[in-house]
Structure formats: C-alpha cells, structure tokens
Amino acid sequence: MADLDATRGTGSGLPDALRAAGNAGAAGAFDDHHRPRADQVADCVHCGFCLTTCPTYVLWGEEMDSPRGRIHLIAQGLEGEPLSTSMVTHVDRCLGCMACVTACPSGVRYDQLIEDTRAQVERRHPRGARDRALRAAIFALFPYPRRLRLLRGPLWAYQRSGLQALIGRTQLLERLAPTLATLNALAPRLRGVPRPPRRVAAHGDRRAVVGMLTGCVQSAFFPDVNAATVRILAAEGCDVLIPPGQGCCGALSVHNGRRAEAERFARRLIDTFERSGMDYFVVNAAGCGSSLKEYGALLADDPAYATRAATFAAKVRDLAELLIEIGPVAERHPLPVTVAYHDACHLGHAQGIRAQPRTLLRGVPGLELREIADPEICCGSAGVWNVLNPEPAAALGDRKAAAVLATGASLLVTANPGCLMQVAAAVRRQGGEIALAHTAQVLDASIRGLGPAALTDR
Secondary structure, three states: HHHHHOOOOOOOOHHHHHHHHHHHOOOOEEEEEEEEHHHHHHHHOOOOHHHHHHHHHHHHOOOOHHHHHHHHHHHHHHHOOOOOOOOOOHHHOOOOOOOHHHHHHOOHHHHHHHHHHHHHHHOOOOOOHHHHHHHHHHHHHHOOOOHHOOHHHHHHHHHHHHHHHHHHHHOHHHHHHHHHHHHHHHHHOOOOOOOOOOEEOOOOOOHHHHHHHOHHHHHHOOOOHHHHHHHHHHOEEEEEEEOOOOOOOOOOHHHOHHHHHHHHHHHHHHHEEEEEEEOOEEEHHHHHHHHHOOOOHOOOOOOOOOOHHHHHHOOOOEHHHHHHHOOOOOOOOOEEEEEOOOOOHHHHHOOOHHHHHHOOOHHHOOOOOOOOOOOOOOOOOOOOOOHHHHHHHHHHHHHHHHHHHHOOOEEEOOOHHHHHHHHHHHHOOOOOEEEEEHHHHHHHHHHHHHOOHHHOOO
C-alpha cells in the first residue's frame, strides 16, 4: 500500500505533487478542460470504508477496481502519468453507482472525480474499433425517445412470436454474442398505453403546477409508469405539464463522459420547460433525476444558460420526494401485498432519497414492506454499463436477484427503469418468480383501489 500512501495529504494541505499538478495546466493524462481536481483527490485518506460497498471490488477484490484505487490512478494522471489503456480500463469498469460517496466518512466527491475523468477519457483516449462501434450505436439510439419507439413494433412481434423466450432458453447468444444476449434478456414485455395529453388538470383544488419528464427508455418501454405518475400527480392536486418532443435529459451522456452531448440535451430541455410556469419538475427515473439536479454544474461555463440551469435544477424533484414535500392528500385504498423495496443507486446514493419512498409505501393500507440484504450493492444496470459489461453485470444482477427472492415478497418495487429490466432478467435466469413494479404503479393502484392483482398478475 506504499503507492497509495504516497498520495495522501498531510494535515489540511495537499500533497506537494498534487498541489503542483493542480497548478500546472495540462499535463499527463488530462487536459485543462474540467480536469479532475487535485484538492478533491487529496480528500481521500484511503481508509477503505468504500471497499465493501463498491460492486467491482466486491466482484474482483482488485485494489484498482475500487474507488480509492481509481482515485490513486487519477492522482497519477495529475502527476504526469499518461492516459494508459490500463487506467482507462479501470475507469470504464466503474458503475458510477455512488455507493462509495454514501460510505465515505471524508466526504470525497468521487462522483465529480469520475465524471470529470470519464470526460477526459472520451476526448483523449483512442478506443478500439469494436468499442467505438458499440458506443456509437448505444448513443445513436438510447437518448432518442422517437428512435426507441420505432423499435416497439418489431420488438412486440419478436416477443409474441415466442422467439425471445426460445433464444433465451438456448443460451446460444450468451456464448456467441454476450452484448446481444444482454439486450435480449433486458427487453421488457411491452404494453400498449396511450400517450398522455399535454396538460392534465388537478383533481380538486390545485396545489402545484408541475412539469414532467417522460424520459427515453421510460417513455418507449414503460409508458404505463408515466401514465401512473400523471394520475398520481393529478390526484394529489397538481396540474401536470407534458410538452411533446421534450427529448433526453442527458443523463446517459454525462454519466459516460459525453459532456458536450449532455450539455446540448440539457439546453433543449430547459428551453422546453422554463417558461411553462411550473413550480416543480417531476422525474420518475432515478438516473435522470440525479443528472437534472446537477444542471447548474453542467452548464456553469455557459453564460447564456448558467443561471437558467441553476434555477431549473432547483425545481427538480423525484416523484416520491415531491409527494412527501407537498404532503399526500389522495385517499389510499387497501393493497394487501408483500413488497421488497430496492434502492436505485441514483436515487439512494446520488440523491439521498431513501426514506420518502418507504414512507409512501408504508402509507398504503395492507402493504407489508420488506428490506433487501446488502441494499447498497448495485444491481449491475448502471445506465448502459450492463450492455458494455454484460458478464460482470449479470453476476451483480444474480446477486441482487437472490437477495430479492430471499425476502419472500410477492412484488419488487423500485424507481428506475434500468433496475426493473436488470433484476427481472436476473430473476428469470435463476428460475425465480416475483412481480415487478415502479413505486408510481403501487401508489396509483392504491389510489384507484385496483387491488394487488393489478400489480402481481401482469
């Protein structure tokens, strides 16, 4: 551990090498555009509290695949080491789950360090042809709701033909094309749901006007979650604004180092909503909400948008966060069902929202809430990490699925589309059975008095 000890600060100051690097301009692995900050690197005292919460360290036990190990590599880059393939590999392996941020007693901003480092990697590191092609395909598709919706027809036909189940049983794709096997396993069962109107009026007295993000994967493959979200907000006294063509929020892009792309998406979303008269901007996907709350930092260098972005970000609320903030008023009807609640990483770790969903679920008469073992460990979805890293993602998914099934609950509830797809695929691999739902669907079923079958028999 001598190499790690060398990066530690002494007292309240920075290590000499890092202090010099922080003042040196472009050097080593990084250029001057949002290079990782030396003072944030020096905050890490290498205590090891992050190790047991880091999914890749749990999988492999390798120091450089832990948060403190990656921070050590970033420090080396600041001190003049090149952006090597080895360094990039360890950075790429990070899921960005932010469990280490929650665990860290020193307040290290690993989230900012890894985001800045990934942007450097995307600008400065030449990737291989296969990796370039895969990433190009992912980012030509996933951040574009209209393109994703075009897949609904072919996917529906593929599922109804029985080919999806047949291919999954043969396990040929796992051996021949792991990435395609992952996509095949993740594809959710499609349901036809009409698109919501541009504005939905509050039931009874209006308590707030809220804009709502329809999302990319959420709108294409989980429109029923959006529909449930709209009904809940209206039932709780909110006018809901849903302008068409709102586009991507930029979460996938910024989490994968594509900063300029994320900035373009952010500007467009701000332009779409900022004159709507909304009091809040509601999000029902954890990863999106995490990024939206950081718009002020993302566009801080843009004089035309810096103030507007910060104002917009201050209005962003997760659905559960908003409902607790304004106070639920809609009547909850009994829903006798046992629920295992899964903390989506970008809701629990990145946004610190853990109590609010549980409070809302416990407020449903007849609902029994059960906790999942090792809740801090990511399920392996992590945006598109499971597509880029199918085998370790499957291992993490299997670990999470086993913990979920061990609760004996009949329904798994979470607040992120990626988690729903990832855990569902893992449960099927293990031959288990459990229904899955978004928090919004549970609350909606209770408010509408639908009964548990509306959630468990889908």
